[in-house]
Amino acid sequence: MSGSCFADRLEKHLNLTDRERAALARLEENQRKVKRGAMIQRANEPVTELYVLRAGRVMSYVILPDGSRQILRVYFAGDFIGSASTVYRKSPESLVALSDSVLCPFDKHSLRTLLEEHPRVAALMFVLSQMERVALTDRLASLGRSSARARVASFLLDIIDRLRLMDDSITNSFDLKLTQEEIGDAVGLTSVHVNRMIRQMEADGLISRANGRITLLDEAALEEIGHYTNRYTDLDLDWLPAA
Amino acid sequence: MSGSCFADRLEKHLNLTDRERAALARLEENQRKVKRGAMIQRANEPVTELYVLRAGRVMSYVILPDGSRQILRVYFAGDFIGSASTVYRKSPESLVALSDSVLCPFDKHSLRTLLEEHPRVAALMFVLSQMERVALTDRLASLGRSSARARVASFLLDIIDRLRLMDDSITNSFDLKLTQEEIGDAVGLTSVHVNRMIRQMEADGLISRANGRITLLDEAALEEIGHYTNRYTDLDLDWLPAA
DNA sequence: AGGTTTCGTTACGGAGGTAAAACGCCCCAT
DNA sequence: ATGGGGCGTTTTACCTCCGTAACGAAACCT
Numbered sequence: 357m358s359g360s361c362f363a364d365r366l367e368k369h370l371n372l373t374d375r376e377r378a379a380l381a382r383l384e385e386n387q388r389k390v391k392r393g394a395m396i397q398r399a400n401e402p403v404t405e406l407y408v409l410r411a412g413r414v415m416s417y418v419i420l421p422d423g424s425r426q427i428l429r430v431y432f433a434g435d436f437i438g439s440a441s442t443v444y445r446k447s448p449e450s451l452v453a454l455s456d457s458v459l460c461p462f463d464k465h466s467l468r469t470l471l472e473e474h475p476r477v478a479a480l481m482f483v484l485s486q487m488e489r490v491a492l493t494d495r496l497a498s499l500g501r502s503s504a505r506a507r508v509a510s511f512l513l514d515i516i517d518r519l520r521l522m523d524d525s526i527t528n529s530f531d532l533k534l535t536q537e538e539i540g541d542a543v544g545l546t547s548v549h550v551n552r553m554i555r556q557m558e559a560d561g562l563i564s565r566a567n568g569r570i571t572l573l574d575e576a577a578l579e580e581i582g583h584y585t586n587r588y589t590d591l592d593l594d595w596l597p598a599a
Numbered sequence: 600m601s602g603s604c605f606a607d608r609l610e611k612h613l614n615l616t617d618r619e620r621a622a623l624a625r626l627e628e629n630q631r632k633v634k635r636g637a638m639i640q641r642a643n644e645p646v647t648e649l650y651v652l653r654a655g656r657v658m659s660y661v662i663l664p665d666g667s668r669q670i671l672r673v674y675f676a677g678d679f680i681g682s683a684s685t686v687y688r689k690s691p692e693s694l695v696a697l698s699d700s701v702l703c704p705f706d707k708h709s710l711r712t713l714l715e716e717h718p719r720v721a722a723l724m725f726v727l728s729q730m731e732r733v734a735l736t737d738r739l740a741s742l743g744r745s746s747a748r749a750r751v752a753s754f755l756l757d758i759i760d761r762l763r764l765m766d767d768s769i770t771n772s773f774d775l776k777l778t779q780e781e782i783g784d785a786v787g788l789t790s791v792h793v794n795r796m797i798r799q800m801e802a803d804g805l806i807s808r809a810n811g812r813i814t815l816l817d818e819a820a821l822e823e824i825g826h827y828t829n830r831y832t833d834l835d836l837d838w839l840p841a842a
Numbered sequence: 843a844g845g846t847t848t849c850g851t852t853a854c855g856g857a858g859g860t861a862a863a864a865c866g867c868c869c870c871a872t
Numbered sequence: 873a874t875g876g877g878g879c880g881t882t883t884t885a886c887c888t889c890c891g892t893a894a895c896g897a898a899a900c901c902t
Binding site: 471472479487590 | 724
Binding site for chain 3: 794
């Protein structure tokens with residue numbers, strides 16, 4: 357239990373000092389297991405905790421007053437989740453586990469201690485939230501005007517690129533753990549239409565499916581259809597304060 | 600020219616020390632005036648600068664390969680813009696001035712110096728980008744499934760709430776500085792439909808218009824229609840490292 | 843004044859939503 | 873193992889909301 361998956365993730369982008377790595381690993385000392393379907397945070401309820409997601413899958417969403425659900429983001433191991441609760445008294449979104457997961461909870465005041473002792477970590481958190489901001493603007497552009505096909509294509513590509521960021525062993529297939537209705541709630545379509553698009557993409561030889569796993573057969577074509585470009589690479593973090 | 604509008608903005612939420620205020624004011628020493636319509640950053644081109652927007656209006660957008668434009672956000676005096684360029688080598692979005700504006704540019708390495716000397720500023724920047732992240736998720740929810748009416752209503756409310764955040768003298772009317780086509784590109788509609796919605800809302804007594812200014816007559820009804828709640832208040836920043 | 847931009851309005855067509863039902867599949871209880 | 877039961881998927885028919893294209897009116901520079 358030595359490693360910190362959060363530290364591992366950050367080290368994809370920059371070098372950490374031993375002290376920083378140790379401080380980040382300390383965030384993952386407490387571990388809480390949750391089962392698939394468990395509510396981790398409920399929108400509009402007070403929260404004080406945030407989490408490193410150590411294993412599993414979690415999604416965030418909001419329910420609009422008309423009852424429709426908008427899935428905001430799917431998180432994977434190594435992601436830093438619930439971070440809006442650092443800023444807001446009440447959680448702006450709900451968090452639910454898509455599969456059995458391991459969370460490492462810590463409260464805002466541990467965060468304070470961490471930031472006081474390791475100023476550079478604050479800059480890292482700024483970088484992470486900028487990356488997430490840009491990812492969200494890409495989703496925004498996708499929801500604004502793109503066709504159903506484009507929405508589904510870019511959604512799938514975004515998922516696989518983020519999985520690859522965490523786990524080098526990912527090739528071109530993954531287990532989504534989302535129903536077609538949930539995909540619809542993520543990209544702003546009904547399950548009926550998501551189904552049409554997926555089956556069409558399958559017929560066109562762009563993807564294939566087998567027992568829950570989706571395989572992307574022609575990513576270049578999907579990128580074309582989805583107006584997608586991977587933004588998770590090509591970072592410039594040289595300006596970060598020296599270790 | 601003593602004040603710093605960026606510092607003023609931050610002080611709406613928390614107390615700064617004199618040293619911090621001075622350091623932030625230093626970011627605004629260089630000022631560059633740009634005219635309406637001027638391109639400040641172009642998507643996919645290398646950038647090294649970011650800006651405090653001291654006066655005027657700026658919008659960010661992307662152009663999708665099919666030619667459609669998605670306006671991501673409109674910025675006002677006191678906003679911190681182009682901040683994605685701290686993380687990415689190439690700007691993920693374009694920035695253009697909606698009115699004659701005053702920008703205070705500084706490069707990533709000044710930012711580094713600032714963060715090294717004032718660790719708490721890094722935490723502040725984290726907070727700002729979390730706030731923006733949440734605002735974007737609200738827009739995302741609005742674009743996902745909401746009707747044209749809802750999109751326009753929540754867009755107008757978001758604008759006025761952000762104006763109020765900066766300027767207490769704003770009451771219930773503002774000069775949008777956007778054409779109906781631009782509103783459409785922000786909320787994912789055509790100008791034809793934006794026009795239908797605006798005229799309908801005017802007929803319903805929810806808004807009124809006079810020489811470019813829009814007045815929100817019934818904000819409660821607009822909030823209902825747009826599924827909108829103001830997220831710019833009710834922050835919890837007590838956990839921030841002590842000054 | 844003259845041209846350009848923005849606003850306003852129309853008719854039509856299409857992409858995607860709605861509703862409903864059948865089908866497959868996994869899981870669990872008997 | 874086996875037979876439901878429930879969830880997810882697939883399919884159909886119909887309909888609505890919004891986009892497209894086009895044009896005239898108004899507003900706005902210069």
